[in-house]
Amino acid sequence: MTIAVFHTADIPMTLDVACHLNVVVADASPASLERALPALADLGIHRVVRPPLDPAATDTRAMREAFARSEVSPITIAGQAPGADVSSDDAEERAAGVAALRRALRLTADLGGDQMNGVPYGLFGPPGAPVPGSRVEEAARLVGEVADEAAALGIVMTFEVLNRYETSVVNTAEQAMRFAEASGSENLRIHLDTFHMAVEEADLEAAIRLALPRLAYLELGQSGRGPLSGGAVDIPQIVRRALDDGYRGRFGVEAFSRSVLAEPVADMLAIWRSPYDDGVELMRDALRVIRSGWAASTAGRREIRLARGAMV
Template sequence: MEGERAGMKIGINTWAWVAPLTDEELARLAPRIKAWGFDAVELPIQAPGDWDPTVAAELLAGLDLAPAVCAGLLPEHDLLADDEQVVRLTEDFVRHCLRAASQVGADVVAGPLYAPAGRTWLLDADARRATTARLVDRLRPLAAEAAERGVTIALEPLNRFETSLLNTVEQALEVVDGIDGLGLALDTFHLNIEERDLPAAIRTAGDRLAHVQVCGNDRGVPGGDHLDWRAMLAALADIDYAGQLSIESFTAPALAVPMSVWRPLATGPDALAVEGLAFLRGLSAVPSAKNSRS
């Protein structure tokens, strides 16, 4: 597969099985994830203390599984709030995620780390510019701390039903461009809703792309859907992306209501993992536009 030749690792988020993740569940899942043939595992943080980064680091190192960390803000968090106490609480949570990533050996913390998913409000052009500027100001010191730890905060654009601020790659680039410690996390589910040309959006992200989450357009198994996976893999190769492709779906029972999963996305979480990995591994080599020009 072109992506594998470019150095990409294929991983899976433990939300396929459990929420929240715990040390006990990771100890149960990680050996199975490795045995199936994954290179990496994405560890979600829902609340500080759910799992111990030092315990996870030892476990994953022993299995040769590369870690990534993802997180979403809790309802009481909001980096854009007028209330300084809320902003400090949010900064503390992001800093916890950065420490956890550093301790577990992950180089990325991915997610919409500025406001809780579902917070939407109408923005005219002037309000959008002002809000984006506020976000840049409040992310800058957190990004500096991330860079010092060798970690990238990978901001994830979400679809219009989950946020009204950062829906597209171009909007997210207005925040992360020029700031060390900030990058982008792209999720094929959200890209499919908001981008008219998914490979073009990937190429637009360019060297600011730090993490990629993949699933079918219905949030199910990659490959059993209408997305042009070969074109997306070719675009990733064109920008020399060497991070993870992490299967992210929400088949854990605890996530059904918060993630609006009203019907089965796969025959089960194990099937999601095995079938998704087989599809991604089995993609035929795709000549990138860059290679075809040479």
């Protein structure tokens, strides 16, 4: 891939870019937030995806204040667990799964966030067998109910499309669109991640185009989980084509390194190597890559011309 080189000040950036907190630090402790948030804000990042947290064990006020001090908004992650799973064949487990999503939603509102990502449709981890279609449809309906509740609070609820090694429920953009329609909710939105798409999609650009009516979060992750400038995924081309096809939602950056993550989290995510050591530098590189794709897009080129004309 070819990446254009230019100074940040040369281009008025209008893209809304978020960073996963674990790119930079291992956890969401107060000390970690105090290290990560100001550094990311200095780069122009004003949205941070925080890892899943137990609402009952979270000091919501302290965390909200930490985000506010750095003028950074949190994006939360909701999920399911054994015994609390909307895709279960047990009614009590499905009800517990919905309750877990509602707790995560309340935490999102209490933190002042306006978006909740995650895997709300079932368990995260190597699936032993496909989830029957009837259970997928019921999971979609239940997730749709929570999405409507989120919308009433001014929160966008998305669900992430994962690869086959992490779920059997939703692996492709086409399946995601079917799941969203089955939810019965006009408010449920799709979260695509190029890392997972590189495993499952024959044509990443076509998949993004298919999901556009529901797409609210396009996460940029490389094939090796490291810097966006090196890997099998042509990130600038993905950004350029998405913008040219009409995508106007948020972009996210996700990368993981064993030298940054806590060991149990690295094990859970199968991060056995350290493709980088400095998450802030990785984000600086990521912004150059994203801006390169933006600058090649029709909207980016137009904005560059306008900005240069204004300086004459």
